[in-house]
Amino acid sequence: MSEPSFLSDLSDVLVQKEKECLNIESNKSNYYDVLTCPVHFDGWSCWPETPAGQVANQSCPDFIPGFEPTNTVYYKCMEDGTWYFHEPYNRTWVNYTTCVNTDDLSFRTVVIIIHSVGYSISLVALLISLALLIYFKTLRCARILIHMNLFASFALNNFLWLLWYYLMFDETEALFANQAVCKSLHTVLYTCLISNYSWMLCEGLYLHTVLVWAFISQRNLLKGMILIGWGIPLLTTLIYVPVRSIFGEGDDLTMCWIKDTKFEIINQIPVAATIILNLFFLINIVRVVVMKLRKGPAEGQGSGTSRSSLQALRATLLLVPLLGLNFLLTPFRPETGEPWLYYYDLFSAVTTSFQGLCVAILFCFCNGEVQAQIKRKWRTVRSFRPRANSCSATTMSYVKSTYTTNGREKV
The missing domain is CATH 4.10.1240.10 (GPCR, family 2, extracellular hormone receptor domain)
Known part of the structure; x- marks a missing residue:
C-alpha cells in the first residue's frame, strides 16, 4: 500500500x-x-x-x-x-x-505503462464480468452477489488508480493546487483498495460458513457480507481522515497526503487482518473438505462439498495469496539505488495491475455456471437464426407441387 x-x-x-x-x-x-x-x-x-x-x-x-x-x-x-x-x-x-537520468526515466515510464495497461485490461474484464452476472438472472444467489461486489470494488479501484496516475503525471501542479480534491481522491482511492481485501475476506468467510454450517440463512449471510465488505473500508476511512487531519504536521497538511506517515497503520491494520483471517479460513476449509471427502460421497452428500464449492475453493486458494502478495512484500522493498529495486518495481507493477483480471478469470470466465449460461444463450440465438436455404427449399417445393398437379411429373 x-x-x-x-x-x-x-x-x-x-x-x-x-x-x-x-x-x-x-x-x-x-x-x-x-x-x-x-x-x-x-x-x-x-x-x-x-x-x-x-x-x-x-x-x-x-x-x-x-x-x-x-x-x-x-x-x-x-x-x-x-x-x-x-x-x-x-x-x-x-x-x-x-x-534527468534518461535511463531511469525510461524505466519509470515503462513501470507506469505497465500499470496503465494492466489496470485498463483488468477494468474491461471486470466490467464484462459484471455485465454477464447482471444479465444472467438465473445465476443470482448469495455467492454470485458476493462475486459481483468483489468485481465492483476492483473496478472502482482500477478506475481510480488510472485517474490518479493521469493526474499525478500529467496534471501534477493542478492537482497539488487543489488540496481538497487531491486529498479526497487519495481517500476514496484507499477506501476502494481496502474494499478489495475486505470483499476477498467475504469470499473466504462465505465459503467457510457454507461448508462448516450448511444450514444457514443465505439472506442473513449476504447482509452480513455486505456489512463487512463495505463497512470495514468506510469505518477505516472515518477513523483515518480525522486522525490525519487533526494530528498531521507540517508538509503532511499540504502535500496531498502523498507521504507515508505513521497514520498509514490505520489503513494497514484491516488489510493485514483480512489476509490473516482469510488464510485461517482457507486452512480450515481445506481441513473440512478433506474430512468430508474421506467419508465418501454417501455420508458427505449433503455436506456442501459440491463441485461448485470445490471450484470456488480452488479459485480462492489461488487468489488470496495473490491479493496479499504485494502487501506482504512491502517490508522487503529494496533501498533506492539497489539493482533489485528494478525487478521489485516490475514485479509489483504486474501483480498489482493485473489482480482485477485474475479475479474476473477465476470467478467469472472460468466459472462453469457462467460458461453453461453463455452456451445455452448461444444455442438459443442460433436456433432463431433463419436457415440460409429456407427460401430456396420453399420455392422448389412449390414448383414440384405445381408440376405434379399438371400431371407432368412423369416422362
Whole structure:
C-alpha cells in the first residue's frame, strides 16, 4: 500500500533543505559589493547569493529519483538582481532538465505503462464480468452477489488508480493546487483498495460458513457480507481522515497526503487482518473438505462439498495469496539505488495491475455456471437464426407441387 516511489519520503528532505536555506539567508553577510540575487529556495535546492548577470550552478539533487547527482544544474541571476523568471510558468524557474537520468526515466515510464495497461485490461474484464452476472438472472444467489461486489470494488479501484496516475503525471501542479480534491481522491482511492481485501475476506468467510454450517440463512449471510465488505473500508476511512487531519504536521497538511506517515497503520491494520483471517479460513476449509471427502460421497452428500464449492475453493486458494502478495512484500522493498529495486518495481507493477483480471478469470470466465449460461444463450440465438436455404427449399417445393398437379411429373 505505497504511493508512487518517486514521491515517497520526499517531503521530509524538502522541509530540511528549506530550513537550511532559511538559516543561510538569516546569517548571510554582504560578501558582494555589487547588485546580487538573494538567497533563494526553489523547492528543491538552495541557491546562494549571486552577483547580477552571472549564472549559479551546483550539483543536481541526490534525493530525487531519476536525477543524476553527478550532473550540474544552472540558475541565472538577471541583470536587475532577480532570479530568472519564466513567463509561461509565471514564476522563477530553474532548468533541471540537465539532471534527468534518461535511463531511469525510461524505466519509470515503462513501470507506469505497465500499470496503465494492466489496470485498463483488468477494468474491461471486470466490467464484462459484471455485465454477464447482471444479465444472467438465473445465476443470482448469495455467492454470485458476493462475486459481483468483489468485481465492483476492483473496478472502482482500477478506475481510480488510472485517474490518479493521469493526474499525478500529467496534471501534477493542478492537482497539488487543489488540496481538497487531491486529498479526497487519495481517500476514496484507499477506501476502494481496502474494499478489495475486505470483499476477498467475504469470499473466504462465505465459503467457510457454507461448508462448516450448511444450514444457514443465505439472506442473513449476504447482509452480513455486505456489512463487512463495505463497512470495514468506510469505518477505516472515518477513523483515518480525522486522525490525519487533526494530528498531521507540517508538509503532511499540504502535500496531498502523498507521504507515508505513521497514520498509514490505520489503513494497514484491516488489510493485514483480512489476509490473516482469510488464510485461517482457507486452512480450515481445506481441513473440512478433506474430512468430508474421506467419508465418501454417501455420508458427505449433503455436506456442501459440491463441485461448485470445490471450484470456488480452488479459485480462492489461488487468489488470496495473490491479493496479499504485494502487501506482504512491502517490508522487503529494496533501498533506492539497489539493482533489485528494478525487478521489485516490475514485479509489483504486474501483480498489482493485473489482480482485477485474475479475479474476473477465476470467478467469472472460468466459472462453469457462467460458461453453461453463455452456451445455452448461444444455442438459443442460433436456433432463431433463419436457415440460409429456407427460401430456396420453399420455392422448389412449390414448383414440384405445381408440376405434379399438371400431371407432368412423369416422362
